[in-house]
Every structure is written in C-alpha cells, then in structure tokens.
Amino acid sequence: MTLRSDHVAGAAFIAFGILVFALSGDLPFGRLSAPGVGMMPKLLLVVMIAFGVALVIGAAASQPFAEIEWSDRTHALLLVAITGVAVTLYTTLGFIVTMTLLVFTLLTVVERKPVLHAAAYSIGLTATAWWVFGKALKAPLETGILGF
Amino acid sequence: MGVTLDSLWLGFSVALQPAVLWYAFIGCLVGTLVGVLPGIGPLAGISILLPITFGLNATNAIVMLAGIYYGSQYGGSTTSILLRIPGEASSVMTCIDGNAMARKGRAGAALCIAAVGSWIAGTFGVIVLTLIAPPLATLALKFGPPEYTALLTVGLVFLAYMSTSSLVRTLLMASLGLLLGMIGIDPLSGHFRYSFDIPELGDGIGIVPVAVGLFGLGEILSTPSRQVTGEVIRPKLRELWPNREEWRQSGWPIARGTVMGFLIGIIPGSAHIISSFLSYAVEKKISKHPEEFGKGAVAGVAGPESANNAASTGAFVPMLALGIPTGPVTAVLMAALMIHGVPPGPTLVNDHPQVFWGFIASMYVGNLMLLALNLPLVGLFVNLLRIPYAYLYPLIIMFCVIGVYEVAHSIVDVWIMLIMGVVGYALKKFNFDPAPLVLGLVIAPIFEMSLRQSLIMSDGNWLIFLQRPIALVLMIVCAGLLAASAVSAITARRDWRAKLAEEVKE
Numbered sequence: 001m002t003l004r005s006d007h008v009a010g011a012a013f014i015a016f017g018i019l020v021f022a023l024s025g026d027l028p029f030g031r032l033s034a035p036g037v038g039m040m041p042k043l044l045l046v047v048m049i050a051f052g053v054a055l056v057i058g059a060a061a062s063q064p065f066a067e068i069e070w071s072d073r074t075h076a077l078l079l080v081a082i083t084g085v086a087v088t089l090y091t092t093l094g095f096i097v098t099m100t101l102l103v104f105t106l107l108t109v110v111e112r113k114p115v116l117h118a119a120a121y122s123i124g125l126t127a128t129a130w131w132v133f134g135k136a137l138k139a140p141l142e143t144g145i146l147g148f
Numbered sequence: 149m150g151v152t153l154d155s156l157w158l159g160f161s162v163a164l165q166p167a168v169l170w171y172a173f174i175g176c177l178v179g180t181l182v183g184v185l186p187g188i189g190p191l192a193g194i195s196i197l198l199p200i201t202f203g204l205n206a207t208n209a210i211v212m213l214a215g216i217y218y219g220s221q222y223g224g225s226t227t228s229i230l231l232r233i234p235g236e237a238s239s240v241m242t243c244i245d246g247n248a249m250a251r252k253g254r255a256g257a258a259l260c261i262a263a264v265g266s267w268i269a270g271t272f273g274v275i276v277l278t279l280i281a282p283p284l285a286t287l288a289l290k291f292g293p294p295e296y297t298a299l300l301t302v303g304l305v306f307l308a309y310m311s312t313s314s315l316v317r318t319l320l321m322a323s324l325g326l327l328l329g330m331i332g333i334d335p336l337s338g339h340f341r342y343s344f345d346i347p348e349l350g351d352g353i354g355i356v357p358v359a360v361g362l363f364g365l366g367e368i369l370s371t372p373s374r375q376v377t378g379e380v381i382r383p384k385l386r387e388l389w390p391n392r393e394e395w396r397q398s399g400w401p402i403a404r405g406t407v408m409g410f411l412i413g414i415i416p417g418s419a420h421i422i423s424s425f426l427s428y429a430v431e432k433k434i435s436k437h438p439e440e441f442g443k444g445a446v447a448g449v450a451g452p453e454s455a456n457n458a459a460s461t462g463a464f465v466p467m468l469a470l471g472i473p474t475g476p477v478t479a480v481l482m483a484a485l486m487i488h489g490v491p492p493g494p495t496l497v498n499d500h501p502q503v504f505w506g507f508i509a510s511m512y513v514g515n516l517m518l519l520a521l522n523l524p525l526v527g528l529f530v531n532l533l534r535i536p537y538a539y540l541y542p543l544i545i546m547f548c549v550i551g552v553y554e555v556a557h558s559i560v561d562v563w564i565m566l567i568m569g570v571v572g573y574a575l576k577k578f579n580f581d582p583a584p585l586v587l588g589l590v591i592a593p594i595f596e597m598s599l600r601q602s603l604i605m606s607d608g609n610w611l612i613f614l615q616r617p618i619a620l621v622l623m624i625v626c627a628g629l630l631a632a633s634a635v636s637a638i639t640a641r642r643d644w645r646a647k648l649a650e651e652v653k654e
Contacts, residue, residue: 009578013320020327020342027341032608035600037339041330044323051320058316068577076369076573080566083365083545087562090553099546106542113538125543129550137200139554 006062010055017049078110094144095134100126156278159505163513168211171204172510175212176517179219183239184227184529188544190220191586192364194480195356196551198487206488207503211510213484214464217477218270218511221457222518225262226529229255229449238421238456241428245441245448252444254394256387261398261446262453263522269406269454270515273461276410277468278508281497284469288494291470293601294612298622300595302629303472306415307584309629318584321575325585328353329592336600348560355483355590357552359476361565362582364548366572368541388523390446398450401431405454412455413462415474427455461511467492468504472594476586483590 021042030036086102093101103122107113113121133139162168182193194216201209224239229246242262249258291299308318331342332352343349390398408430409423431451432441441448463474471493473479485492490500497504522529552565575582606612613619 005578009580013324023342027339032603032610034608035603037334037337037341040596040599041327041341044327044330048320048323048327051316051323054316055320058314062579070577072370072372075372076570079369079545080570083549083566083569086549087559087566090549090562091559095550099549102549103542103546106545107538111538121539122542125546129546133200133550133554138203139199139550140557141550142553142557 003065004059004062005065005068006055006059008065010052010059013052013055014049017045017052021045021049075110079106082106082109091142092144094146094148095141096126096130096148097144097146098142099129152278152282155282155501155505156509158501159507159509160512162207162502162506163211163509168208168506168510169513171208171212172215172514173517175215176219176514176521178212179216179221180223180226180518180521180529181532182216183220183223183225184532185540189363189367190217191359191477191480192367192544192548193220194477194484195360196364196547198356198480198484199551199554201484202487206485206490206500207506209484209488210481210490210503210507211514213481214507214511215514217481218457218460218514219518219521221270221453221460222263222266222522223529224456225266225449225453226259226522226526227533229258229262230530231533238424238459239453240421241424241452242449244428245443245445248442248444249446249449254387254390254444257390257394257446258449259526260388260390260523261394261450263519265398265402265405265450265454266457266522267515267519268402269409269458270461270518271512272406273410273413273458274508274511274515277461277464277511281465281469281504281508284465285494285497288470291494291618292616293598293605294616294619295622296594296598297602298613298619298626299470299472300591300598302622302626303474303591304584304588305626305629307587309633315633317580321580321582321584322588325588325590326592326595327588328358328585329589330596335593335597346560348556348558351556352593353564353589354555354561355476355480355586356555357561357565358568358589359480359586360548360552361568362572362575362586363476364544365565365569366576366582368544369569369573370576371537371541388526394446397446401427401447401451402454404430405451406458409455409458410462413459413474414465421456423455423459424452427451468496468507469494471496473587473590476583476590479586479590 024038024041024045027038027041028036029038029042082102082105086098089101090098100122103125104118107118107121108115130141134141163172178193178197179190182188182190194213197216198213201212204212221238225242225246228239228242229250232243232247246258246262249255304319304322307322308315329352331349333340333343333350340350405423405427408427412423412426428441428448428451431445431447432438435441435445435447437445460477463478466472466474467478467482471482471491473482482492485503490496490503548565549562552561553559555561572582575585602612603610613623
C-alpha cells in the first residue's frame with residue numbers, strides 16, 4: 001500500500017485529538033441541562049478525531065506522501081530558526097538591535113547577499129521602521145538593556 | 149428609504165471630514181500596496197497594522213482597516229497582469245488572461261478594465277449594503293442564543309459546502325479553529341482551559357498572531373526567493389484606455405461578476421477567492437469563444453476582478469448586521485471594532501450610527517480614491533514590483549513581529565505567530581486551506597456561549613433548535629446543504645464545486 005498525504009494528515013489529527021483529550025481530564029463535561037466547561041472541547045475533539053478517520057479512509061484520492069515537494073524546507077527551517085532567535089532576544093535587546101540583526105542575518109545567511117549591502121539595508125530599514133512606528137505613529141516599541 | 153437617505157447623509161457628513169478622508173486614503177493606499185506585493189495578503193496587512201489604529205477613534209480605525217481590505221482587491225490585479233504572480237489570492241484567475249493581454253501589448257487596457265470593473269462592483273456592493281444591512285440588523289435583534297447557534301452552524305456548513313477543497317478538510321480545519329478558541333478562561337465558570345500555567349494564555353489565543361502566522365509567515369516560509377522571478381511588463385500611460393471592442397466585451401462580465409460576487413460575499417468562506425474562480429468559470433462556460441480564455445480574453449479579467457471586489461463588500465453585510473464574520477478578514481475587522489468598544493452586530497446601527505454610516509459612506513469615497521490611485525499611479529506600483537523578493541520578505545517578517553507584539557506587548561503572542569507560521573507551512577504542503585481555522589477561532593466564543601445558553605434555556609433539550617421558527621429554518625438550510633454534499637459524495641457525482649476545483653488546478 002502506498003503511503004499517501006491524507007494518511008499522514010489524518011493520523012496526525014487523530015493523534016493530536018487523542019493527546020488533547022488526555023489533557024482534558026480535569027475539565028468537567030457537565031450535563032446537557034448544565035453544560036460543563038469541558039463539554040464543547042470534548043465534543044470538538046470527537047468531531048476532529050472522526051474527521052481524521054474519514055481523511056484516512058478516503059486517502060486513496062490524495063497524492064502519495066513521497067511526492068510532496070519539500071525543496072523549500074531548508075529555506076523554511078532557516079527562517080524559523082533565525083526568527084525564533086530574534087523573538088527570544090526581542091525583549092532583552094530591544095527593537096532596534098534585534099530587528100537590525102534579524103534582517104542582516106536573513107540577508108547574509110539565507111540570501112547570501114554581500115555583507116555591506118546587507119548591513120546598509122538592515123540599518124536603513126530598521127531606522128525607517130523605528131521612525132514610522134515609534135515616532136510618526138507613536139507605537140511604543142520595545143527598548144532593551146542598552147536603553148534604545 | 150427616506151430614513152436610509154437621512155442616515156447616509158449623516159454618514160457622508162462623517163466620511164467627508166478631513167481626518168476620516170485621510171485615514172480612508174491611507175487605508176486605500178496601504179491596501180493597494182498589500183495587494184500589489186506578493187507574499188502579503190489583506191489579512192496579514194490588516195493584522196500587522198491593527199495596533200497602529202489603537203490611538204484612533206473607532207470610525208477612523210475601521211475606515212482605514214476596511215480600506216486596506218477592499219484596496220488590496222484592486223491592487224492584486226496589478227501584479228497578476230504585469231508579473232503573472234497573484235499579489236492576492238483572489239487575483240489568481242486574473243493572472244491567466246490579464247498577463248496574456250499584457251503580453252499582447254494590452255497591459256494598460258487590462259489594468260484599466262480591472263480597475264473600472266472593481267470600481268463598479270465595489271460601488272454596487274456598497275449601494276446594496278446600504279439598503280439591506282439596516283433591515284437585516286433589525287431582524288437580527290429578534291435572535292436569541294438558539295438562533296445564533298443555528299446561524300453559526302449554517303455558516304460553518306456553508307463554508308464547507310462552498311469550499312473548493314473537500315467537506316471533511318474544511319470542517320476539520322474549522323473544528324481545529326474552534327478548539328483553539330476554547331483556550332483560556334471560560335467566561336461562564338471562570339475555569340482555565342489548556343493554559344498550561346502560562347498567564348498570557350488565560351485571555352485565549354488572539355486572532356492576530358494566528359492570522360499573521362498562517363497567512364503572512366506561512367506564505368513566506370513556503371516561498372524561497374529563487375522561486376519569485378518574473379518579468380515585469382511596464383505599461384505606457386497613454387495605453388491605459390481600452391478600445392471600443394474591449395469595453396464592449398467587458399460590459400456583461402462586469403455586470404455578472406458584480407452580482408455573483410456580492411451574493412457569494414454574503415456567504416461564509418473565502419468569498420472573494422471563490423467568487424473570482426466562479427466568475428471565471430461562468431464566463432468561460434457562456435462565452436461564444438471559450439478557446440480565447442487563457443490567451444487574453446477580456447471577460448477573463450473583467451468578470452473575476454469585479455466579482456472579488458463585490459464579494460469583499462458583500463462580506464460586510466453579515467459582519468455589520470449580524471455581528472458574524474464570513475471570513476478571517478472580517479473577523480479581524482470585528483476584533484478591531486471590539487477593541488474600540490464598538491460591538492459589531494444588530495445594535496451597531498442604532499447604538500453607533502456615526503460609526504456605521506460613516507463607515508458605509510467612506511466606502512463610496514474609498515472606491516473613487518482607489519480608481520484614482522490605481523490608474524495614474526500604476527507606474528509607481530510597477531516600480532515597487534522591481535524590489536527583489538529577497539529584500540522584501542525580511543521587511544515583511546519584521547512587520548509581522550512588530551504587528552503581533554504591539555497588539556498586547558506579549559512575546560507569547562509572537563511565539564504563537566511563529567508556531568502558526570510552521571503550521572501554515574505544513575497545512576499548505578498537505579493541501580489544507582487555513583481560512584476555516586481562523587474563522588473557527590473567531591466564532592468559537594460566540595458559538596460555545598450561545599450553544600450552552602440554549603441548552604440551559606431548554607433544560608438540556610436539543611429540540612430547542614427545531615422549536616423556534618428562525619432556528620428551524622436555519623437548521624433546514626443546514627440539513628439541505630449537508631444532504632446535497634452527501635449525495636454528491638455517495639454517488640461520486642462531480643457537482644459544480646468539483647468542476648470549479650478542477651478549473652482552479654488547471
């Protein structure tokens with residue numbers, strides 16, 4: 001049997017549903033005349049698991065799992081990792097430093113742009129965004145331990 | 149009618165104030181930019197700019213955000229026609245014949261037809277919205293919890309029925325969205341649900357981080373810059389005016405697209421996307437020369453572009469009159485109104501007439517602004533398309549982070565956005581449409597509250613949904629749609645949705 005994309009997707013939803021159900025133990029279901037806090041989530045989980053099963057049953061019409069195009073995965077992984085680091089540092093280093101580093105790293109590491117171009121672009125872009133959001137629109141931007 | 153005209157007069161007295169005009173202009177300009185630039189749609193655009201409106205009053209805020217929405221429908225056509233890349237999902241169909249026209253030296257004519265069609269459709273939509281939203285709001289005042297539960301159920305089933313992907317996939321996404329909407333403090337009992345001792349999750353998951361993650365970051369993750377290459381065709385200003393034959397060929401498609409788009413816009417789902425696909429399919433079907441489609445047919449531009457604009461206006465009807473979003477964009481707009489202390493729904497027209505009528509009047513003005521913006525300034529927007537995507541997406545990621553963080557100054561929200569970006573990427577790989585997920589997230593609190601209140605009212609009797617006339621009618625509609633879907637699934641008959649899905653794939 002060929003493993004198809006809907007086999008994987010359906011199984012993922014079933015597993016997710018069972019996991020959340022297990023985490024819902026402390027939520028009382030209540031009675032129909034006095035529905036508890038757990039009633040709606042548990043009903044939804046049953047529906048989700050049922051649809052997951054339906055997806056697996058009807059998976060023959062979906063494309064083979066091996067044919068899913070993943071050539072963009074390196075790009076996606078790098079972006080998630082770099083943005084994740086930026087999010088971690090955001091409240092510590094503040095808007096100006098974090099965003100300059102984020103844009104600079106994306107341009108040099110992911111896009112392989114020349115360092116000077118990337119530095120000029122990231123500094124210019126962050127400065128413009130800081131002025132537009134922080135000054136013109138008066139949005140309170142995060143300041144870091146360096147005071148800016 | 150007299151009352152409506154008086155109210156509209158009030159609306160224009162609000163909409164023509166310099167500040168409101170200014171924010172309508174900003175919204176239309178940003179919307180056009182959002183539509184022109186690939187990789188950032190109206191939902192991400194509105195979500196990112198939502199925090200900027202916190203300092204504004206409710207009228208200015210909603211006028212600006214709505215301008216971004218309908219402005220993006222105009223702007224999306226520019227990229228589709230000149231670059232063959234849809235700037236916005238609803239402009240996919242315009243790529244086909246719009247770009248073919250451009251390659252035949254008729255880029256200016258294609259842009260003009262798209263802009264004029266959009267303007268006619270947008271204006272028609274606002275006129276109908278003016279006429280039907282107030283009486284619909286009066287009717288909705290009779291709605292209690294059972295009616296709202298039934299209405300939301302019909303909305304979800306309609307969404308699944310209208311979707312070009314399967315019923316199961318759509319409802320699966322909607323139930324995932326509803327489940328995410330359960331996170332946080334239960335308003336009836338004060339019980340925490342799935343908050344895992346993270347205080348920020350006590351208020352639940354916000355729509356902005358989810359929407360920006362799924363539609364903004366998710367799109368960027370799956371679009372490496374090497375894939376975004378294309379030749380930009382630069383139209384000459386003197387070539388903007390279509391010839392007599394092109395005007396003649398665009399008349400009826402604009403009219404059909406306008407009416408069809410508005411009607412589809414009222415129904416839940418990704419209306420502006422579905423309407424353009426349907427319009428294209430209809431025009432091709434009834435054309436005397438279907439072989440011209442794909443090679444620069446004028447109707448292939450005029451119909452879909454009119455339809456997506458009319459649909460974006462139609463989507464405001466249930467939002468303003470019933471307080472129910474038909475899609476993720478209207479859901480964010482509703483959230484924006486609520487942030488400003490203005491609850492959308494049947495009480496809006498009476499409790500906040502200046503916001504309601506000012507907003508509607510601003511759309512008449514906004515559509516004129518967009519016509520003026522999109523034709524003479526097309527050269528400027530073309531230049532924007534020359535910014536390499538490699539330099540553009542870091543800017544969008546930066547805006548995503550700022551936009552999400554500024555809503556509640558919560559870094560947890562930014563993490564949620566990042567996680568949702570990964571989820572959006574994965575969903576795309578497995579052919580899931582994330583729009584129902586966002587819709588489910590938004591309606592979750594209203595749906596749960598009205599369902600539980602209905603059950604408490606009836607002492608646990610499910611028949612309450614069949615004992616009240618409005619709820620009964622809605623439930624019959626719901627059963628009819630489910631039956632229609634079941635019949636086509638059991639008999640394996642290709643209904644109009646399957647055919648439409650095939651058109652889309654082609």
